[in-house]
Amino acid sequence: MSRARLSALVRGGHGRPAVLVEAIILLVGTLVFTYFHAAAGKSASAAGANAGTLQSVERALHLDIERTANAWLAGHPALIPPAVYCYRLYYAALLGVLLWVFVRHAEVYLRVRRTLVAMSLLVLPVFWAVPMSPPRFALPGIVDIVAEHDLWGRHDTRDLGNGQNNFSAMPSMHVGWSLWCAYAVWSALRAAHPRAALLAWLFPLVMTAVVITTGNHYVLDVVGSAVLLALAVGVSRLKVLRRSETQGDLRASQRG
Numbered sequence: 123m124s125r126a127r128l129s130a131l132v133r134g135g136h137g138r139p140a141v142l143v144e145a146i147i148l149l150v151g152t153l154v155f156t157y158f159h160a161a162a163g164k165s166a167s168a169a170g171a172n173a174g175t176l177q178s179v180e181r182a183l184h185l186d187i188e189r190t191a192n193a194w195l196a197g198h199p200a201l202i203p204p205a206v207y208c209y210r211l212y213y214a215a216l217l218g219v220l221l222w223v224f225v226r227h228a229e230v231y232l233r234v235r236r237t238l239v240a241m242s243l244l245v246l247p248v249f250w251a252v253p254m255s256p257p258r259f260a261l262p263g264i265v266d267i268v269a270e271h272d273l274w275g276r277h278d279t280r281d282l283g284n285g286q287n288n289f290s291a292m293p294s295m296h297v298g299w300s301l302w303c304a305y306a307v308w309s310a311l312r313a314a315h316p317r318a319a320l321l322a323w324l325f326p327l328v329m330t331a332v333v334i335t336t337g338n339h340y341v342l343d344v345v346g347s348a349v350l351l352a353l354a355v356g357v358s359r360l361k362v363l364r365r366s367e368t369q370g371d372l373r374a375s376q377r378g
Contacts, residue, residue: 139232144224147239155242160287162246163253169289172252173260176292176342185341188257188334189264195335196265203271208332210273212296215325219303227310233358234306240354241298248346254291258337267336293346294339300329301351 163169180186195201220238223231258266307322326347333339 144235148220148235151239151242155246158246159249159290162249163287163289165253166255166289169253169255170260173255173257173291173340176254176340177260180340180342188261188337188340191331191335192257192264192267192337195267202267205332205336206268206271206273208328209268209296209336209338212299212329215303216299219306223306223310230306230309234302234309236358237305237351237354238302240357241302241350244353244357245293245295245298245350248292249287249290252292253289254343255289256291256338257340259288261337264337268338291339292343293350294330294333294343295347296333297326297329297339297344297347298350300326301347302354305351305355 177186195205220235223234257264258269304322304324304326308319311319311322330344334341334344
């Protein structure tokens with residue numbers, strides 16, 4: 123391996139942080155998030171009660187469309203496989219966007235990565251404090267479409283003993299991560315390609331349709347996802363963090 127490539131891995135350069143450092147940060151962050159997410163919201167009774175309250179709010183606001191949307195998708199079997207693919211493979215888009223921004227748009231990478239980390243940290247207390255049973259558990263008549271047509275042939279998504287957090291419907295992180303993807307692409311492209319940048323926001327719109335029609339989330343879960351992104355963007359732009367990023371970019375440029 124050349125000295126230049128080794129330096130890029132260890133110390134970074136050309137405005138990019140070190141590859142190894144970023145890989146370690148993201149790996150540790152993923153493991154921590156996965157652990158605490160799985161440990162949160164174990165009370166089925168609390169999750170059911172919170173779901174009932176949320177349903178009451180939605181009815182008052184005339185937003186209770188989950189049964190109708192789910193029945194519509196169940197009645198259009200040709201659309202079910204694409205919906206399940208979208209639901210299951212969202213993480214591929216997340217990883218792909220992160221790598222693309224790192225390689226092609228280093229000028230915004232630290233900001234969008236910091237936003238991603240902020241989202242992960244901000245949402246964990248919500249999962250612990252407000253466990254939420256999804257429509258597929260809480261609403262009679264909902265078809266658990268992902269469980270019945272799972273991409274991997276699994277049918278354990280209704281198994282409360284499968285070791286997963288089944289009560290983290292609020293907010294929807296499928297929509298949350300897709301919103302982050304759109305924000306990252308928009309941030310990278312808006313200066314040079316403003317119209318193309320706007321197309322990125324179609325992804326969270328599609329994901330919103332998917333999570334509601336498959337019976338995995340409520341409309342207000344999606345609203346919560348948008349609030350989460352807004353808060354994370356605000357946190358990522360705090361003055362102290364911006365100063366740290368500027369200093370880091372300067373050091374990286376000097377090394378490069």
